[in-house]
Each structure stands twice: as structure tokens, then as C-alpha cells.
Amino acid sequence: MLLGSAPAEARTVAVSDTLLPGQKLLSGQYIRSKSGVYTLIVQPAGDVKLYQRGVKAPLWASGTWRPNSVLVMGTDGTLQVIYGRTKVWSMSIKSAGAKLVLPDNGNLAIYNTRGKANWNRHMVVGTLMPQSKLAGPDAAWDEVVMYSVNRIYTLKFLTTGNLVLLKNGTTVLWSTGVKNAPGAYGWVSPDGSFGTVNAFGDLTFFYQTRRAGSVLQLRDDGHLVMVNGRTVVKTFF
Structure with a gap:
């Protein structure tokens, strides 16, 4: 070991x-x-x-x-x-x-x-692959933030546990709307689901594509999408 x-x-x-x-x-x-x-x-x-x-x-x-x-x-x-x-x-x-x-x-x-x-x-660039994690600043893991390849857009956890999509680090474009869930982290599962949890492991946000192998992408145009192969199966923003 x-x-x-x-x-x-x-x-x-x-x-x-x-x-x-x-x-x-x-x-x-x-x-x-x-x-x-x-x-x-x-x-x-x-x-x-x-x-x-x-x-x-x-x-x-x-x-x-x-x-x-x-x-x-x-x-x-x-x-x-x-x-x-x-x-x-x-x-x-x-x-x-x-x-x-x-x-x-x-x-x-x-x-x-x-x-x-x-x-x-501490970064994910462009695509969150299955099992890779995003984590908040107070999570058990070190903070991990997702960036678009052009670095204009970011997807990150606030200390409240809310996962927010930002433009230029300030303008909120989308969020999960979660409150009072510190220590948050999130991941894409091999079965194609995307979820976030609090420090106790309680699910706070969840979306299931029902398509194994799907990934989460933050694109250079600011769109946050779940993709399976070349098919967009969910657009969050």
C-alpha cells in the first residue's frame, strides 16, 4: 500500500x-x-x-x-x-x-x-472527464476550478456549495442554486450523470443523461453542456 x-x-x-x-x-x-x-x-x-x-x-x-x-x-x-x-x-x-x-x-x-x-x-480545462472532480475552496480535496480553453469562462464552487458559471470571473451566467452546502464537490460518473454533494456526501444537484461515457464541457462560447460523443444531450446554459 x-x-x-x-x-x-x-x-x-x-x-x-x-x-x-x-x-x-x-x-x-x-x-x-x-x-x-x-x-x-x-x-x-x-x-x-x-x-x-x-x-x-x-x-x-x-x-x-x-x-x-x-x-x-x-x-x-x-x-x-x-x-x-x-x-x-x-x-x-x-x-x-x-x-x-x-x-x-x-x-x-x-x-x-x-x-x-x-x-x-487545481484546474480542469474544457472537459470534465468521468470520475474527475471539481471541488470548492473548503472541500476535503484542494479546490479545483473548471475553465474554458480561452479562459474567459469558469465553473467553480462558492463556499455556500453553489456551483456557478462565471464570465470574466465576475458575471454569473448560471448556477445550481444550492445554498448552505459547504465543502461541496462534484463529478461526472461513468454512467453519464453529473452531480454535486456537500461535505457529508448528501446529493445537492443531479442530472442523468442516461448515456454512459458522457462528459461535461465548458465551451469557448460560454455554453455549459453534457456531451456524448459529438451529441449534445443537455445544455445547462
Whole structure:
């Protein structure tokens, strides 16, 4: 069991804090911050998790559960979890030559060739994949906010537990209308549902597409939609 460090079978892997374009991590392999405090490892069950030394709970996880999946830093700048030939999770925006870095502050990030972060572990960019989470500032996990690729629109939890869609960080375009539900987080399930809960796990908002594999997208035009393949099955805004 992993308690903030890599298991014995992974210790033969050369330790680096960077996954370069085209490189991948197989089950049990990892990258580690130069300080040795933070480790990103691919679990045998297929989940990719970020641990801090001495802390049992992961700081971040991909939420993927396909045994023997592979984490790939694509040459196009997208970070992906691949099972066989199937992409089960992806993150960031296309930016050729970008790399994944685990710095000493633990803020796992994808940096483009200009040294600018396209993504970090507190962000979801464009698409919320099944099992990935959004989280409020007072949730059990670190806060995770969703951004459109153009960064004009954001989807985030307030401390009240209300999930709000914002334009330019100030104008509210849509919300779940939830009140008095601190510690909120939300996710898309593999069965195609999207829901939010409070700190006690009580469901506060729920929508079921009835189409497995659907994802939540925040588009550059501000539309928040549930999509299955190329079909929009629900438009929230």
C-alpha cells in the first residue's frame, strides 16, 4: 500500500520530476519532486495519484480505474491516461512540446515551451472527464476550478456549495442554486450523470443523461453542456 511514497516495485525506475513530450509512465512508475516530498505514480488499478510524503490521502487523482493503464505526456501537449488503445482521461490544451513537471511545491503542472503553465492540478480545462472532480475552496480535496480553453469562462464552487458559471470571473451566467452546502464537490460518473454533494456526501444537484461515457464541457462560447460523443444531450446554459 502506498502511503505517500512509491512502492518497492517502482523504486528501480529512474526518478525525475519531469515527463517530457512523448514519454509515458507504466503501472508502478512515477515522477518525484526534486525535494522527494511529492510523488506522482500510476497505480496498478489504473488511477494516477499525487502523494505528499507522510500524508495518507492523495492530493490529486485522475479518477481512472482501468488496470494497467498508462500515463502519456502527448507530443501535442495533452496529458492522457491510455488503456490499450482507448483514451480514458485527458487534460490541458494542445501545445506542441509541452511537458509535465512536479515541482517542490507539489503543484503538478503542464508547461508549454515558453515556460507558462497550461494546466495545474487545481484546474480542469474544457472537459470534465468521468470520475474527475471539481471541488470548492473548503472541500476535503484542494479546490479545483473548471475553465474554458480561452479562459474567459469558469465553473467553480462558492463556499455556500453553489456551483456557478462565471464570465470574466465576475458575471454569473448560471448556477445550481444550492445554498448552505459547504465543502461541496462534484463529478461526472461513468454512467453519464453529473452531480454535486456537500461535505457529508448528501446529493445537492443531479442530472442523468442516461448515456454512459458522457462528459461535461465548458465551451469557448460560454455554453455549459453534457456531451456524448459529438451529441449534445443537455445544455445547462
